[in-house]
Amino acid sequence: MRYLKDIVQYRHFWVHLALSGLRARFRRSYLGIFWVALQPLILTLIISTVLNFVFHMTFVEYSIYIFSGLIAWDFLKGCVDFGAASFLTAEGYIRQVRLPMAIYPLKAVLYCLIVFGMAFGGFALYTLLLDPGCFSWHWLYVFPFLVTLVVFGAPLAVISAIVNIKFRDFEQFIGLVLQIVWYISPVFLPREVFDKPLLRDWTAVNPVAALMDLFRQPMLHGITPDRESYGLVFLWALGLWALAVAMLARNERKIIFYY
């Protein structure tokens, strides 16, 4: 409890760190913060064009599907990547002041959340322009979805941070793992591919697939997100949190020795 209180007490600090990370990323860039939405947009256009050309998929519908997948994926990938780097980049603070270690991966999650929020703005605009029919009051489900994303992404960031400070191979290795997960999750390939016999069992337990469904059901199809997907994601999150808390309790004070 004391630990949580400290995290809250130092909120100004880690919120500032997240914002300064954002400022640093786009410092002196002409398009600046717009890149957050432009990057997934351009990637969407490229993938949609290729798949439209090769598989004759409907461009508009499919591009909205991909755009939504990419921005949600970027959040998860960001939690792992920025989480992994979070203790290393905070070396200056860690060596200077004793603060709860969890604030550094949490800062990374906050950063990813802000990026997601802005990318979502781009996504909403894109959908409004190309397929206004998608809009409905179901879009309000984005709020519970955000909570779900953070609940799932935060322990990922904490775990990555701790593993990476102890084993620097992690950063190299996790990129490959993420690449594999990206291919076997409904990020850009059509959803129905993942219900085929070969992938069906995996999809049933894949938290990324469940998260994508929770995002797309209200946004793209105007339906209420299904409970099974919520259940699956929270079950995963519970396991991840248990692991993250145990790792943090064990390593909190030792992190300083790994620089």
Add this chain to the structure above:
Amino acid sequence: MTIETIEHVLPPIVENRSNDGCFVQLDNIVLRYPIGPFVKGSIKTGLFSLFGHTPLEARHKRPYVTALDGVSFSIKRGERVGIIGRNGAGKSTTLLTIAGIYPIAGGKLTVQGKIQALFNIGLGFEPDATGRENIIYRGLSMGCAPAEIRERAEEIIAFADIGDFIDMPLRTYSSGMYVRLAFSISTYLEGDILLIDEVFNAGDAAFQKKAVARIRNLVTTAGLVVMVTHDMSIVNTACTRALWIDRGRLHMDGPAQEVAAAYLKETAG
């Protein structure tokens, strides 16, 4: 298994607090620095060991270095303590232990009060952010409320005296400007306990004079000051007491001039 009996208090956000009760107490502190993470090596060193090369890990008898070995002292409010000793004696480690950065392997550490640390000029600053922004980051990392930092910002800027550079990114600073700003931030954002590790060297003579004077006056704002330095003139002029640390043990503790003189005598001979 190591027993950790640390009673470290994270600096609370309290405005208008008084530093009456601040103190630092070390009872038989043992600090072991694990060397595992550095000597574990990579697959490359593993392969070399096949050809008879002794890996670093095997060359060390114990998996740790004892950096502090039964150090005890206490510092009361109003003291300005200089820590002196040879390179690698454990001076900076002592300071970092007080700050709660290192976990201790034995003994008891009690720190009462809000800590303000100035360990390494380059650390804890965002090179891409401006001087003004860095004042805010530093303050926030100490647990100061944003309003409190804004209140003090002008004083900090005035003391640092680096002109228009305050609105430029830190990357553009000379090392002297860095010291001026860092020193200024650390001494003006009120902490009860100020810990300083050799930061006087980089500023020019005029600033050094100003800095030493500031340290001397600090007891009025900071409750107590602990600094590590190799410069005996600073110990003589700015400190009331000195601790001489040698090979992780407290070698001598007494009035600043006496300890400094004894240290100089031994190192000269």
